[in-house]
Amino acid sequence: MITLTHKNKMAALLCGIAFLNLSLFALGGEMKNADSTKQNRIEIKDFAFNPQSITVKSGEKVTWINRDEEPHTIVSVEKQFKKSTALDTDQEFTITVGAPGTYTYFCSVHPKMTGTIVVVK
Amino acid sequence: MSDYISHDHEHDGIDRRGFLHCMAWAGTGLLWTISGGVLASRTLAQIAKAGDSLPTATDLSFLQISDSHIGFSKDANKDVTETFKIALDRINAMPTPPAFLIHTGDLTQLSKPEEFDTFDEVLKSCRTKDIFYVPGEHDVLNDNGKLYRERYLKSVEAKGSGWYSFNKNGVHFIGLVNVLNLQAGGLGQLGDEQLEWLEEDVKGLGADTPIVVFAHIPLWAVYPQWGWGTSDSERALGYLKRFGSLTVLNGHIHQVLQKVEGNVTFHTAMSTAFPQPAPGTAPSPGPMKVPAEKLRSMLGLTSVQYKQGKTALAVVDSNLS
Numbered sequence: 001m002i003t004l005t006h007k008n009k010m011a012a013l014l015c016g017i018a019f020l021n022l023s024l025f026a027l028g029g030e031m032k033n034a035d036s037t038k039q040n041r042i043e044i045k046d047f048a049f050n051p052q053s054i055t056v057k058s059g060e061k062v063t064w065i066n067r068d069e070e071p072h073t074i075v076s077v078e079k080q081f082k083k084s085t086a087l088d089t090d091q092e093f094t095i096t097v098g099a100p101g102t103y104t105y106f107c108s109v110h111p112k113m114t115g116t117i118v119v120v121k
Numbered sequence: 122m123s124d125y126i127s128h129d130h131e132h133d134g135i136d137r138r139g140f141l142h143c144m145a146w147a148g149t150g151l152l153w154t155i156s157g158g159v160l161a162s163r164t165l166a167q168i169a170k171a172g173d174s175l176p177t178a179t180d181l182s183f184l185q186i187s188d189s190h191i192g193f194s195k196d197a198n199k200d201v202t203e204t205f206k207i208a209l210d211r212i213n214a215m216p217t218p219p220a221f222l223i224h225t226g227d228l229t230q231l232s233k234p235e236e237f238d239t240f241d242e243v244l245k246s247c248r249t250k251d252i253f254y255v256p257g258e259h260d261v262l263n264d265n266g267k268l269y270r271e272r273y274l275k276s277v278e279a280k281g282s283g284w285y286s287f288n289k290n291g292v293h294f295i296g297l298v299n300v301l302n303l304q305a306g307g308l309g310q311l312g313d314e315q316l317e318w319l320e321e322d323v324k325g326l327g328a329d330t331p332i333v334v335f336a337h338i339p340l341w342a343v344y345p346q347w348g349w350g351t352s353d354s355e356r357a358l359g360y361l362k363r364f365g366s367l368t369v370l371n372g373h374i375h376q377v378l379q380k381v382e383g384n385v386t387f388h389t390a391m392s393t394a395f396p397q398p399a400p401g402t403a404p405s406p407g408p409m410k411v412p413a414e415k416l417r418s419m420l421g422l423t424s425v426q427y428k429q430g431k432t433a434l435a436v437v438d439s440n441l442s
Contacts (some may be wrong), residue, residue, distance in 0.1 A: 046404040046405035046407070047347075047405040047406065047407065048405075068405070068407055069195045069196075069197070069407050069408050070407050070408070071230070071231055071259070071262060073262070075305075077305045085262070085263045086231055086232070086262040086263055088231060089195070104305065105305075106305035106306065108303055109258045109259075109262065109303075110258075110348055111303040111304055111305055111306060111307045111308070111348065112306065112307075112308075112346070112347070112348045114305050114306055
């Protein structure tokens, strides 16, 4: 049987707290990632952006993925972010959004395709 | 499924039913005829097999090919290079070769140099060497058409982003670019600079000069909901309406559609790569997968003949079956 001295007890407690914190931190990080993936991901399917409008926080990332057999591009109407090259099937494009505001974008190959990113603080 | 001609200003009575009827004709790979002109009642394949020739009493005969999409390899056609070769074989097998070819764009799928290389390599087998191009949106994806212009405009005096005109046998041909600088929410676009050039280009021509205009995206409102139209095409057609014979040849929609308005004939060609759905019949205009045995019947090329004295040109579509 292992008997903990007071000093050892304190060390074990600190270790436990540290481990718990680390776990919580990691969990928080994962949740944030999962959350961000879920919310800030735009699928291109059937010549449309889905969701067509998305609200994100300034500094967050937004990712598009092309699920069509047709190439598409992502181009900001007001040049608020750098345009993508043509995305082939299953290719992705990610930006980090800047200042709060409304970012309207479209596919320069199929300009009927438009979408909006609303960036909040 | 409602009307898909949103701007039928001419009230010419050509409705959806009429188009479907036309498309049924096209689907058989048989004859396509404009009023007047010389008719051919056989497909190019039949002509080649029989060793026969196209009608000879024509002053000019040329071919339109379109939408090769070299580099595409999805289910709708895993070997677009092969079907492009077959189209060229059909042209080579014609006893009376066409005077020249017109390619109405989308040579490649993704504008990649290696796709253009493959296209050029396959094209070496074509006996007809005189070829005129206009770009499709797939040819100008990442460089606004720089590579396309370097390669495919050597034999013409191109202006701006690549538009030009030339004369053959008294017919005035105009190649237009409507796939660049497209605006959010819009359609194909010609732009002010090109339109001003067009007005000037035809100013000195007599009204009896037959005009052939070719561009990638249709210059008429085929189905704007899918982007199948050109926003400022009416202005272009305004400069051309005084001519007694105007033929407008387009690609982009991978199927034969035709509309006749007085002296103007609008015509779209099949692709050599894959079919696309009829307007409004699918969730999107993406590549359409059909049974393998049916694919070649939905790919093809277009023969155009001009005979002096006739106001209209004969346009005949042939599939690759």
